[in-house]
Amino acid sequence: MVARDGNQGAPDVETVVIGAGVVGLASARALAMAGHEVMVLERHGAIGQETSSRSSEVIHAGLYYPLDSLKARLCVEGRKLLYAFAEENGVPHVRYGKLVVATADDERPRLAALAAAARANGVTDVALLNAAEVQAREPEIRCAEALLSPSTGVIDSHALMVALEGHIRADAGSVVLNTSVEDIRIGPAGHFALATMSSGAPATLTCRNLVIAAGLGASRLGAKAVTASSTRYIPPRTYPARGHYYTLDGPTPFRHLVYPLPREGWLGIHLTLDIAGRARFGPDLEWQDEPSTVFDAEDGARLARFEQEIRRYWPGVPEHRLSPGYVGVRPKIYAEGEPSADFAIHAEREHGIPRLVALYGIESPGLTSSLAIGSYVATLLRP
Structure with missing residues (x-):
């Protein structure tokens, strides 16, 4: 993956999503549906190899979360979207209760x-x-x-992610595996320059919009984006x-x-x-x-x-x-003994960096909320 020195001109791709877990894939799908040219970068050799493949696979109803929190709103909305998506795409699921x-x-x-x-x-x-x-x-x-x-149930999370990947590719998007993002820089035109490593080969990829949906690696990448900017924002710690x-x-x-x-x-x-x-x-x-x-x-x-x-x-x-x-x-994104935290979905209003959306602390009910999170991310990156 060799890119142009493109921060002076057009970027290599319009929108990059870092992380091919269920939330990254759902965000990429929503962006592709909104007309973005999307590329998903995943450091592992297959999609969903970290948090997304090692959960209870529960479709939560939305019982536990504080009123008006992102977890409450996105879980309730996401549960409805997820059942509908599973029905429409043949994703195995059971509404056990x-x-x-x-x-x-x-x-x-x-x-x-x-x-x-x-x-x-x-x-x-x-x-x-x-x-x-x-x-x-x-x-x-x-x-x-x-x-x-x-309304609580379970879903085949792997089949869900395969279906999301299919939607991305059908909308002319791409999912690139075995490619890690090592550094993030911001050029004079405001484009993001991603230093990547793929099978031991370094490369640079530029994009206009960037979504960090890297789960356990989100704080590290968020810090690199902040270092490349003039903002004093400090990303949440994972x-x-x-x-x-x-x-x-x-x-x-x-x-x-x-x-x-x-x-x-x-x-x-x-x-x-x-x-x-x-x-x-x-x-x-x-x-x-x-x-x-x-x-x-x-x-x-x-x-x-x-x-x-x-x-x-x-x-x-x-x-x-x-x-x-x-x-x-x-x-x-909270330490042992501290109160549990809401999802942190940070855009320019929070961190001061245009066209960057960073997602931190997307744990349960992240799977249930994934499609609603994707739609929310797409609204944050409207032209």
């Missing part, structure tokens, strides 16, 4: 508050169920009360947080997703089902200095903690049926 359980009477006020917050966010189909009503739906679950969210998943061997007795009540910005060890009905539990929450997807069983201590958490709502969890699954790393 979710039970958020209060495992003791003293948790009931928090459950009622969650129901009220959900309705305020526009999630109008939630309902409180008593213990007998929960047992009728899920005989293995024990709780004092539960909140039913019928704090990697690892989460382990265990899979349930053999058949599952459940028909719904099951979540404990959230606490301290963490949704707890929850039960999810994939599109084939297989059960998995997780993630836990482990803050890191550097991201790692290596599964650390801690000589059985991690499994013991999982089983203890699961027994709060499934007392009959059998021994020796949980196997190590996989590890995901979430790009959080």
Whole structure:
């Protein structure tokens, strides 16, 4: 990829999106639909190899997020868009519904508050169920009360990303793999000059518009863009947080997703089902200095903690049926012990750099919100 020394004239491409996870691909699709010439750069050899391929694949309803936050608005909008996109494009998905359980009477006020917050966010189909009503739906679950969210489901995230990539290419866009962005400069004409590395070969690519949707690498790239400008803006710092998943061997007795009540910005060890009905539990929450997807069983201590958490709502969890699954790393923009943060989608108003949109802290519900985030990014880069 050898580019012109193009900051004096026309750039090589109109719009570059850095990162081919679900949010980068959704943003590129929305931009291509809006008429942009789009190129997506991905440092890995396939799309969605970091955060997007290591999640619970849940389509969230929008229960948990503060009123009028980006997470609340984009999750509720994105959920509707995602179900419609999946139907139209044959992306496998299942609307299982979710039970958020209060495992003791003293948790009931928090459950009622969650129901009220959900309705305020526009999630109008939630309902409180008593213990007998929960047992009728899920005989293995024990709780004092539960909140039913019928619009929660799961989706095949890989099939979703393949479909998004297909839309990008159909609109004359491109997705370039094995290409990392090492540096960002800004030329006299205001074009971005991206120093790239592809299969060991350095090159420079120029563009008029730039979207940083690089997940765990967003803060590093945002800092490089700021260094190239005269702004005093400081990008949010990314704090990697690892989460382990265990899979349930053999058949599952459940028909719904099951979540404990959230606490301290963490949704707890929850039960999810994939599109084939297989059960998995997780993630836990482990803050890191550097991201790692290596599964650390801690000589059985991690499994013991999982089983203890699961027994709060499934007392009959059998021994020796949980196997190590996989590890995901979430790009959080708040440190351990701090309040959870909203999505940070920063454009010129925030950082002072024209035609740059940088996305930080796009963790859950990023998958659910992806199409709505893409549309929002496209509005920020209107001509």
